[in-house]
Amino acid sequence: MTIAPRASLGGQPAPNADSLRARFARQTIDSLVRAMRAADSLLDARTSAPPLHAKLQDVLSRLTRPDIGARPLPDLVAERARFSDVARRRVLALTPVEAAAIDTLAALAEQSIRRPLAEAAGAPRARELFVPVDAFNSARRRQSLSESLERLRRFERKYGPDAPTRNLAEVGINYAAQWLPFFGPQSDESPSRFELSAAYVPTWISLPRKGIRSDAISVAEAGLRIYIWKPGWGGREGGILRPGHITVGALAAGAKDGALESPFHGVSRFGGYVAWGNAKIGVIGGRHSRVLITRKVQLLPWTF
Structure with missing residues (x-):
């Protein structure tokens, strides 16, 4: 049985994983911030959704330090690196407030902005603005899965059928x-x-x-x-x-x-x-x- 790829909003096919990763490699923190500012403007959230606008502006205000804008998003979510390596790069690149702001921004975009933006600006424009968000969130999911599998592998190594017998x-x-x-x-x-x-x-x-x-x-x-x-x-x-x-x-x-x-x-x-x-x-x-x-x-x- 063949399962068709999940369609994005508007009925058009979502970008495949390879193209998403290729575009993600070129994304920076500035890309994410600019996309969300554009989404806020297109939604006219200041008048149509004041709580969303206030929340979005609060999060964006934490990402204004000039020397972090050019930081590549892949440095913050490395798909093949150990979790400790990723965490170390995040500590070196961002303050704890900035790291939390990026996580919050990506989650807010997914939960509260995607669908209203597609309805207000059209699916093609929404997909374009959500490239940094989609790439960041999908990479985090892959990273989370990788970390979970690694934990299971370690538990099996220590307690599984090939582990040392204990008295x-x-x-x-x-x-x-x-x-x-x-x-x-x-x-x-x-x-x-x-x-x-x-x-x-x-x-x-x-x-x-x-x-x-x-x-x-x-x-x-x-x-x-x-x-x-x-x-x-x-x-x-x-x-x-x-x-x-x-x-x-x-x-x-x-x-x-x-x-x-x-x-x-x-x-x-x-x-x-x-x-x-x-x-x-x-x-x-x-x-x-x-x-x-x-x-x-x-x-x-x-x-x-």
Whole structure:
């Protein structure tokens, strides 16, 4: 089934996305301001709609600083940039009052000016004046969609089917840690890239060395897991070489080697480890230091 493109007011086809983006690239803040001043004049809003005229003039009065008029609108709504990059450019280009005024102006035009303008001046003239508004609003919608998909991708990376398995201790400490700096949800409601790791792991294997055979070693782990948000990393797409997370932390092993030994029995041995995804390598000290390897697995759900 073919769906026809949405027609604009007046029954004529709306500009397609490519032509809209091409024209948008040439638009500036001045373009937007001039278009809305022209619309206000064509509507004779001063007499026909005094509240609308007053609101429009109030918003336009906040965009009179000479050095912002030539600012390209694409710098304020970058379709392929990260949200933080866009926000940084807006801060450098505009004051908070000016940034809010542009958002308000675009919303006011869409909600209160478009239809009356088409009726008063005709659809072709309305479409021409609304090029900056249409381009700005459509780019903001695309940006909003992109940001929403990125948040969902991060949630899937951290909590989805390919995320690290967690035990009850990790669930509890990370629930408590969400109120600490860097561990709670971000300002854009995406998850933190940091997570605490704590586990009892009986599946570490020591590498053989002269006079010492390879053996299983049970250890207690405590570390910091860091998620990698970069596209192409994690899951099946990233595979072993580009995992979705790394972990660094400390190890504690008991005095005796062996599976299911207590890591705090006798004189404990301490060391550290690094995990590249699920693959882990560590070292413990003591009279005979050992190099350890393992792969993250959970033998019993929610335990170890």
